[in-house]
Amino acid sequence: MTNHEHEHAIELITCRGVEDIAAPDTAWLDLHLATCTECSDYAALTDSTGRLLRSVAITASPALVMMTQARLRARSLEMRERESRMFLIGVSFCLGVLSSTASAWLWWKFGSWVAQMLGLPESIVGPGVLLFWLLPAIAIAMLLMFVPQTVFNHPLMLALAREREGEIR
Amino acid sequence: MVATAFSSLVPMETEESQIAHGLRRRDPDLLDALIEQYQHRLLRYLLHLAGNRAVAEDLFQETWLRVLEKGHQYDGRNRFVTWLMSIGHNVAIDYLRKKNPRSLDELADPEDGAPFEPPATGPSPFDLALAQQQHEMFDAALGQVPAIFREVLVLRFQEQMKLEEIAQLIHIPLATVKTRIYRGVMALRPALKGAAQ
Numbered sequence: 001m002t003n004h005e006h007e008h009a010i011e012l013i014t015c016r017g018v019e020d021i022a023a024p025d026t027a028w029l030d031l032h033l034a035t036c037t038e039c040s041d042y043a044a045l046t047d048s049t050g051r052l053l054r055s056v057a058i059t060a061s062p063a064l065v066m067m068t069q070a071r072l073r074a075r076s077l078e079m080r081e082r083e084s085r086m087f088l089i090g091v092s093f094c095l096g097v098l099s100s101t102a103s104a105w106l107w108w109k110f111g112s113w114v115a116q117m118l119g120l121p122e123s124i125v126g127p128g129v130l131l132f133w134l135l136p137a138i139a140i141a142m143l144l145m146f147v148p149q150t151v152f153n154h155p156l157m158l159a160l161a162r163e164r165e166g167e168i169r
Numbered sequence: 170m171v172a173t174a175f176s177s178l179v180p181m182e183t184e185e186s187q188i189a190h191g192l193r194r195r196d197p198d199l200l201d202a203l204i205e206q207y208q209h210r211l212l213r214y215l216l217h218l219a220g221n222r223a224v225a226e227d228l229f230q231e232t233w234l235r236v237l238e239k240g241h242q243y244d245g246r247n248r249f250v251t252w253l254m255s256i257g258h259n260v261a262i263d264y265l266r267k268k269n270p271r272s273l274d275e276l277a278d279p280e281d282g283a284p285f286e287p288p289a290t291g292p293s294p295f296d297l298a299l300a301q302q303q304h305e306m307f308d309a310a311l312g313q314v315p316a317i318f319r320e321v322l323v324l325r326f327q328e329q330m331k332l333e334e335i336a337q338l339i340h341i342p343l344a345t346v347k348t349r350i351y352r353g354v355m356a357l358r359p360a361l362k363g364a365a366q
Contacts, residue, residue: 010347010351011347014325014332014347014350014351015332017329018325018329018330018331019331019332042351042354042355045354045355045357045358045361046326046354048361049322049326049353049354049357049361050326050327052307052361053322053323053326053327054326054327056213056308056327058209058212058213058216059208059209059212060208060209060211060212060226060229064208064212064226064229064230065204065205065208067230068204068229068230068233069200069201069204071230071233071234072197072200072201072204072233072234072237073197075234075237075238076195076197076200076237079195079237079238080195
């Protein structure tokens, strides 16, 4: 017998019981097992392995099942809550983008109108609107730069800072 | 009984596509039914993989949590049990790698936990004792078999899975599955011969 025949027999032994084996292959295997001690030994070993493995009774306890089900329900709820939060954040972001775009357009139109009324060139509208938009931030930055440091070290300011820190904690 | 209960939930479509649909919706009733239906098979597989009941129970819960989180990835084209076991395999591998990156087998301590339980019914005390002895021998021998071989043996002979399903589940070539089964059976040979005597 060739090595190929033994390999084929082992493959069929491994497959039998679970996978469909063609009738000629089954007949060939039976014939082979009748004459090959090595392969029939392997067939007996696989039968014993299957029998012993299937006879082992391992069961999950009801407590484990119940605990898993409870954890899954809790996790599912948590995921749904997170999803709805993310949805709200997404909606807020979209609304924010939309309102910013709309207000920028309105400010641009207003700037053009002001420029027209004052007889200023059209090219000034862009920088003007931008400056107008950034003005609050620029003003606060300037204020912070020029206000003396002693103001921040004033007992009243320090007390306010401590109070705020306590709120955060 | 549980399978019947689950079948009542899936009267029209194929079971797999119903499960896929339910998992996408994270249907809690479906998940409860699935846990009950596959509880023993999954625990058995994880127990053989981890070799420790407490660890296997943790992995069992972790597997179902991952099923919940990754449920949308199941498309219903393959059997649910194959997908479930595949998740279980990944969870176990992640855990075992974290626990001991050098060898997956070092976790398998025969003294730790009670991996196997005797059958609930037995014809006579003598038969029961004999069966118990055979199981103990087999259990000990199985514990000595490297995890990669033990895993395919359990999937093939206990879970009755097709070789292609096993290959798909463990993400290895079909030829490797065949080789691992052969080598696993041969590794059990001394114990099986002893049990037969």
